Amino acid sequence: MTVEPAFIHIVGIGLDGEAGLSDTVRQIVHQASLLVGSDRHLSYFPTHPAQRLILGDFNQAIAEISLRLEIDPKIIVILVSGDPLFFGLGRLLLTKLPAEKLIFHPQLSSVQLAFNKIKVSWQDARVISIHGRSLDELTKTLQQGSDKIAVLTDATNSPSAIAHLLESLDLASSYKFWVCENLGGEQEQIRCLPITEIKSQTFAALNVVVLLKDPAVTQPINLDNLPILGLPDSTFISFSDRPGLMTKREVRILILGELALQPEQIIWDIGAGTGSVSIEIARLCPNSRIYAIEKTSAGSTLIEQNCQRLQVENVTSVYGTAPDILANLPAPDRIFIGGSGGNLTEILDTCETALKNSGVLVLALATVEHQHTAMEWLRDRTWETNLLQVQLSRSVPIASLTRFSPLNPVTLITATRDIISGL
Known part of the structure; x- marks a missing residue:
């Protein structure tokens, strides 16, 4: 030739x-x-x-x-x-x-070889290179809960660095951690190792990491070691297809403060999702009754599972769409709205009718449009209103260094219904 x-x-x-x-x-x-x-x-x-x-x-x-x-x-x-x-x-x-x-x-490619060695299909895998790059994309992908992730590493962003990152993110999901070294060579080595072991090991310079989410495994919890306030996000079982859809711990703590909780109250948690806010309230106020309203059957089931997981008995999971499903619930002393399903104005109208005098309404809003809708609704009412814009970042390890990874910004609106307006 x-x-x-x-x-x-x-x-x-x-x-x-x-x-x-x-x-x-x-x-x-x-x-x-x-x-x-x-x-x-x-x-x-x-x-x-x-x-x-x-x-x-x-x-x-x-x-x-x-x-x-x-x-x-x-x-x-x-x-x-x-x-x-x-x-x-x-x-x-x-x-x-x-x-x-x-x-x-x-x-x-090394990724082809890696998936074939561990005998897993990879047409739906996320492939990320952190070779000479930051860990930002990998962090976001882990937070999103991708099922299969292949990672091209380097000497700094090594398997050990990935293990430290995975541990620091406090994910509810569990990942099988494969390290594939010297693929195709005489010193090839394919191992699935626990994170604790990976953190303390060094590996061949030529390696690929494969992370496989195990949907059947949720991190175990020890109830005796849980804090009174501010449960870690990993405490809660989350949506398998939307693992990041949860009121984050730091925001949850602020919401609990804004609600100004007292004993023996009726509380509505509208758009309860995984039930994280409801469960935090229930643990703080065991003599109160919390109604966790969720429009999806998957969410309603998650709320029940999380209540069982944390041995909480004063939360009632209510499956249905607000505001219609609210009609048969007892009048609340406190209302938290974490999701509205596009019915925010109608939900607020129902809450105005139902909320007791001197009651407190707290909204957590992720979009400017919903914030505008809520403020327009409150404008002509005599309720005392306070806004809190929450922009938080969590520290994450970058090899031997540390950087901050931002959470999605949230606006908290707290409205207190005075006695006169309720007459």
Whole structure:
């Protein structure tokens, strides 16, 4: 086979070196007049007669390749890992060199190899590179509760760093943690390890982490070790498809304060979701009765499961859509609205009729539009009103450092119904 000159061949290669190349690609490499790659990649061809260019500074190397292409249009081969267009050098080459001069010869990617080694389909996996990048995308993906995540690591963002991050996020979901080292090589090692063990280990530089969510496993809780106020988010079983849909611990504490709770009250929690606010109230006020109103059957079931999990008996899960479902409930002393299902004005009208004199209404609003609707509703009423804009960030580890990851901003509106307006 004779290879045409004046083209640049980008050849993906694995840890098995030349042996893993097809006959066609091997012939292309053998006819190269310039061989470009890292020390490791070039070492796979120790007797190759071509000139060699070590990939150190990518931009400098590409400039040299471009010059060679102009003055001496021979066969140039660039050796890279796996698939050049999968988090590889190929994307950079396409921005710096004429696309019509580039020919790609991909090898199996490390992610392909990893999923095939652990025998899990990966067409629906999230693939994230933290090689020379921040952990922001991985943090968001974990918080969203993605079922399958493949992570390309580096020396700083190592499996150990990922384990520390996973632990710090306080997720309700549990993940199986696979570390796949030296894929395709003689020292290949595939292990599923507990996070506590991963945190204290070092791994081969060439590794891929695969995180698989286990929907059947929820982190166990020890009731004796739980705080009186401010339960960790991981305490609650959450929606499997929307694990982040929960009033976060820090915001929950503020809501409890704004409600100005007292003993032996009737409390409505409208749009209760997982029941986290209701359960916090129930634990603080065991002689009060809380009605957790949720329009989805999945949410209503979660509320019941979380009540059983935390041995709370003074929360009643009410399945139905507000405001219609509110008609048969006893008049409340306190109302919290965490979700309205698009019926905010109608819900507020019902709450105005039902709420006892000197009662307190607290709304947690995530959008400007809902905040505007609520304030318009309150404008012509004599209720005492207070707004609190909540913008919080949690610390997360970044290797040996720490940064802040913001929670979604929330506006809390507290309205106290005075005795005169209730007459």
